[in-house]
Amino acid sequence: MFYREVGQFKTSYAADQAIFPIRQDRIGLALILAVAFIGIPLIGGEFMIASVMIPFLVLALAAIGLNILIGYTGLISLGTGAFMGVGAYACYKLSTLFPQVNIIVWIISSGLVSCAVGVLFGLPSLRIKGFYLAIATLAAQFFLQWCFVRVGWLYNNNPSGAIEVPLHTLFGIPITGATAKPLTRYYVVLTIVVVMTWFASNLVHGRIGRNWMAVRDMDIAAQLMGIRLLPAKLLAFAVSSFYAGVAGALMVFLWLGAAEPEAFNINESFVLLFMVIIGGLGSLIGSFLGAALIHILPIIVRTTPGALGLSIGSATAEHLTYIITGGLILFFLIVEPHGLARLWQIAKQKLRVWPFPY
Amino acid sequence: MGLLYQIFIDPFMQMGQAPDLLVQTLWEGLVGGVLYALIALGFVLIFKASGVFNFAQGIMMVFAALTLVGLYEKGVPAPLALLLAIGVMYLLALGVERVVLRPLVNQPDIMLFMATFGLTYILIGAGQLVFGGDPKEMPVTALGLPKGAIDLKILGGLVSLQKIDIAAAIIASIMVAGLAVFFQKTRIGRALRAVADDHQAALSVGISLNQIWVIVWFTAGIVALATGIMWGARSDVSFALQVISLKALPVLILGGFTSVPGAIVGGLIIGIGEKLGEFYWGPLVGGGIESWLAYAIALAFLLFKPEGLFGEKIIERI
Numbered sequence: 001m002f003y004r005e006v007g008q009f010k011t012s013y014a015a016d017q018a019i020f021p022i023r024q025d026r027i028g029l030a031l032i033l034a035v036a037f038i039g040i041p042l043i044g045g046e047f048m049i050a051s052v053m054i055p056f057l058v059l060a061l062a063a064i065g066l067n068i069l070i071g072y073t074g075l076i077s078l079g080t081g082a083f084m085g086v087g088a089y090a091c092y093k094l095s096t097l098f099p100q101v102n103i104i105v106w107i108i109s110s111g112l113v114s115c116a117v118g119v120l121f122g123l124p125s126l127r128i129k130g131f132y133l134a135i136a137t138l139a140a141q142f143f144l145q146w147c148f149v150r151v152g153w154l155y156n157n158n159p160s161g162a163i164e165v166p167l168h169t170l171f172g173i174p175i176t177g178a179t180a181k182p183l184t185r186y187y188v189v190l191t192i193v194v195v196m197t198w199f200a201s202n203l204v205h206g207r208i209g210r211n212w213m214a215v216r217d218m219d220i221a222a223q224l225m226g227i228r229l230l231p232a233k234l235l236a237f238a239v240s241s242f243y244a245g246v247a248g249a250l251m252v253f254l255w256l257g258a259a260e261p262e263a264f265n266i267n268e269s270f271v272l273l274f275m276v277i278i279g280g281l282g283s284l285i286g287s288f289l290g291a292a293l294i295h296i297l298p299i300i301v302r303t304t305p306g307a308l309g310l311s312i313g314s315a316t317a318e319h320l321t322y323i324i325t326g327g328l329i330l331f332f333l334i335v336e337p338h339g340l341a342r343l344w345q346i347a348k349q350k351l352r353v354w355p356f357p358y
Numbered sequence: 359m360g361l362l363y364q365i366f367i368d369p370f371m372q373m374g375q376a377p378d379l380l381v382q383t384l385w386e387g388l389v390g391g392v393l394y395a396l397i398a399l400g401f402v403l404i405f406k407a408s409g410v411f412n413f414a415q416g417i418m419m420v421f422a423a424l425t426l427v428g429l430y431e432k433g434v435p436a437p438l439a440l441l442l443a444i445g446v447m448y449l450l451a452l453g454v455e456r457v458v459l460r461p462l463v464n465q466p467d468i469m470l471f472m473a474t475f476g477l478t479y480i481l482i483g484a485g486q487l488v489f490g491g492d493p494k495e496m497p498v499t500a501l502g503l504p505k506g507a508i509d510l511k512i513l514g515g516l517v518s519l520q521k522i523d524i525a526a527a528i529i530a531s532i533m534v535a536g537l538a539v540f541f542q543k544t545r546i547g548r549a550l551r552a553v554a555d556d557h558q559a560a561l562s563v564g565i566s567l568n569q570i571w572v573i574v575w576f577t578a579g580i581v582a583l584a585t586g587i588m589w590g591a592r593s594d595v596s597f598a599l600q601v602i603s604l605k606a607l608p609v610l611i612l613g614g615f616t617s618v619p620g621a622i623v624g625g626l627i628i629g630i631g632e633k634l635g636e637f638y639w640g641p642l643v644g645g646g647i648e649s650w651l652a653y654a655i656a657l658a659f660l661l662f663k664p665e666g667l668f669g670e671k672i673i674e675r676i
Contacts, residue, residue: 076468124657127664131411131467131615135607136660139653146649221676266604270475277472319487326479329472334461337469 003351019205036190041183050182052296057193058251060291063275064200064284065243070273071282072204073236074216075125076134080244080272082144085264086114087245088252089154092163095253096156103168103176107192107249114245115238117144122237126230129219141266148261164258176253185254192250196243201284203239212236213282278332280339289340293332297325369638382517383637384630389523391629392530393592396585397606398613398621399534400578405615406554407574408459411467413474416603417481418579422447423586423595427496428489436501440583447579455571463567482597493596496587498522503591526588533584534622537577541618546573554616608656614666623667628652 003024010016020026040053066080091110095103121140128136148154155163165176170188174180203209211232214222223229252259271294279290301321336343373380397415404412425446429439458473498505504521541547552560553570561567589599609628613620632655636648665671 070468124661128660129664131471132611132660132664132666135611135653136657138604138607139650139657142650142653146646150643150646218676220674224676274472274475277468281468315491316487319483322479322483323487324483326476326481326483329476329479330458333465333469333473333476337462337465 003348003354005352019201033194036194037187041186046182049186052299054182054186054189054255055251056291056295057189058247058255059272059275059295060288061193061196061250062244062247062272063279063287063291064197065240065247066272067276067279067281067284067287068200068204068212068243069236069240070276071280071286072209072216073212073233074219075122075233075236076131077137077240078134078266078269078273079121079137079140079144080240081264081266081268082141083114083118083241083244084248084251084268085144085148085261086117086241087111087248088259088264089148089163090114090245091249091253092165093154093156095168096166099166099168102170103253104170104188104192107246107253110249111242111246114248115242118237118241118244119234122234122241125233125237138266141269145261145265148264160260162258162260163252165253168253176257180254189250189254192246196246197284200239200243204284208232208235216282274329278329278339280341283339283341285344286339286341289344293340294325297328301325364642365639372638378517379637383633385517385519385523387630387633388626389520389526389629390633391626392527393585393588393625394606394609394629395622395625396530396533396581396588397603398609398625399537399618400581400585401606401610402613402615402618402621403537403574403578403581407550408470408553408571409467409557410459410470410474411615412578413471414477414481415578415582416600416606417478417485418447418450418582419586419589419603420595420597420599421450421481421485422579422583423496423590423599424485424489424494426583426587427494427590427595430497431494436497440501443583444580447583448576451572451575451579454575455568459571460568482600486597491597493594493598494590495594496590498591501587503587520592522588522591526591529584529588533581534618537618546570550574605652608652611666612656612659614668614670616670617666617668620666620668624656628655631655 003022005022008021008023010021015021020029040049044053062080062084065083066077069075069077087110090113091106094106094109095101098106117140121137124136125133149161155161158164167174167180168176173184176185204212211222211227212235214225214227215229215232215236219229222232248264251263256263275290275294276287277290278293279288280286298321301324302317332340397419400415400418401412404410404415422443426439426443429442430436434442454477458477459470462470462473503525508519508521508524509516539547541551549560549565549570550573552563552565553567557567560570586595586599589595589602593599605628606625609621609624611624612627613622613624632648632652635651635655640647659667
């Protein structure tokens with residue numbers, strides 16, 4: 001009754017091809033943005049913003065990058081964690097070499113560095129497909145991780161082997177480093193994520209996105225229809241690693257504040273893969289839903305026993321977290337193999353015809 | 359020029375000057391390769407029969423070895439603990455078939471791949487919950503495996519062979535031969551190959567898919583147990599072993615996902631290549647290249663043969 005396009009007439013092609021053709025969708029989006037920009041800073045405490053929202057946004061951005069590669073172009077990659085690492089190390093290197101330049105510029109540029117590395121490791125994708133490609137991307141993961149440990153130049157030969165974020169300001173307000181307030185960092189992350197999601201949305205709904213999806217559905221057929229595979233696949237790798245790189249830079253500079261090479265290990269890549277698959281392949285909203293589920297689930301599992309007054313040792317709790325996370329992954333895969341985004345679509349369809357069944 | 363010399367000439371000079379070191383390195387590579395091949399074998403068995411890329415093979419190996427050692431430490435005699443561990447692997451196969459495979463049949467490959475990730479998490483959690491996360495020592499002698507080393511005097515030097523490594527190589531060959539006979543000669547083996555060829559056709563001639571899946575996962579579980587014992591005897595049994603199992607992935611793509619001999623040959627190439635590379639070329643770039651060299655070798659092979667050395671030729675149709 002409330003969610004229906006009846007009476008909303010399109011008078012131009014542009015209106016007809018809009019990404020959100022239904023007015024209620026646009027209102028809903030505006031509401032979500034309002035909650036994100038105004039509501040959460042008002043009601044959320046320090047913990048909520050620093051430990052839940054910022055990681056969620058950063059991981060969602062990386063998941064969007066991976067989703068472009070897996071969900072839209074059908075190229076399985078297990079190296080996202082390393083590409084995030086490339087972004088983080090590039091940003092660290094650039095910002096320590098030229099500290100006077102605005103940090104936002106360097107965060108975006110580090111995405112470009114990651115992009116170049118991604119294209120390099122994407123080259124085999126033309127000849128190798130499916131799981132063979134997935135394992136080939138593991139080469140990128142392990143090689144890059146080795147670089148983060150062995151190449152001292154990358155972390156300025158810091159004896160601890162870690163990268164630490166110096167203080168940077170934007171319009172006189174500190175946004176990175178120890179003195180930056182979580183709220184400021186949250187606004188910076190949120191703005192970057194919103195802008196990049198908007199960009200990704202335009203990309204996947206346009207000509208490029210359609211090319212990618214054609215390649216995903218069957219690459220030989222796509223080639224016969226005149227899509228050049230090499231540029232399409234490499235572009236997907238480039239855009240995907242760009243997103244991963246920016247997410248990595250944000251992760252170190254605005255979320256953790258410091259990072260060791262271990263932060264970008266293979267588990268990070270796997271966790272991102274979970275997010276994309278549980279959220280829904282080939283869906284931007286799915287990336288957000290998946291990131292929310294996978295990031296927030298362990299927090300809930302960890303805090304629930306305490307809230308219920310049960311006392312479980314921290315080691316036991318951690319093991320239980322593993323079991324429950326694994327169980328839920330299986331549960332979601334069996335109940336809805338197309339991910340949370342699909343559930344969201346079903347709900348929308350039901351709302352549209354409500355109160356009738358069809 | 360100096361760099362070219364260091365890359366292309368110097369390592370071979372070293373090999374020529376100290377042939378005993380070369381033999382030692384080759385032997386270690388060979389043994390490592392055999393163990394990689396065993397892990398890869400578990401992958402291949404499951405991939406052939408159910409089309410599942412079983413990421414959990416590595417953790418199955420740890421879990422099986424951990425069950426064995428955990429039971430032994432609780433006072434169960436070693437042979438009984440071995441039997442019980444085999445029993446646990448059977449229960450695991452039953453559970454996987456019932457809970458994971460049956461509801462997810464006919465889903466895209468990547469979904470099944472993810473499901474094995476879920477399985478990995480469950481096994482990690484359960485293993486740590488029941489047996490604790492500390493590294494445990496494998497009771498080598500109680501299981502009747504040899505200990506110690508044989509020193510060979512050849513080529514003007516000393517080459518030391520660990521007895522457990524020799525045992526590992528022998529057990530691995532017996533297992534591969536046994537599996538080959540099982541696949542070629544027995545009724546169940548033929549049914550397995552039929553399922554691998556075509557699920558629907560196999561169903562229509564009366565082969566029970568569910569039963570076959572249990573058998574395959576159980577076989578892979580036994581392979582995992584054997585691998586776990588061998589790895590556990592070399593280093594302690596701990597969850598860190600799971601990372602080693604990632605090394606079996608380049609072996610897989612090198613040999614082809616569907617080929618048992620491919621897993622063996624791939625394992626040997628990766629094992630030897632990795633050790634030689636680390637020993638002779640590693641110092642040039644600061645060492646530690648073992649972590650990615652295997653992938654680089656596999657990638658180089660793949661560029662020329664995208665389906666692996668022994669994989670089925672990929673024929674694509676519109």
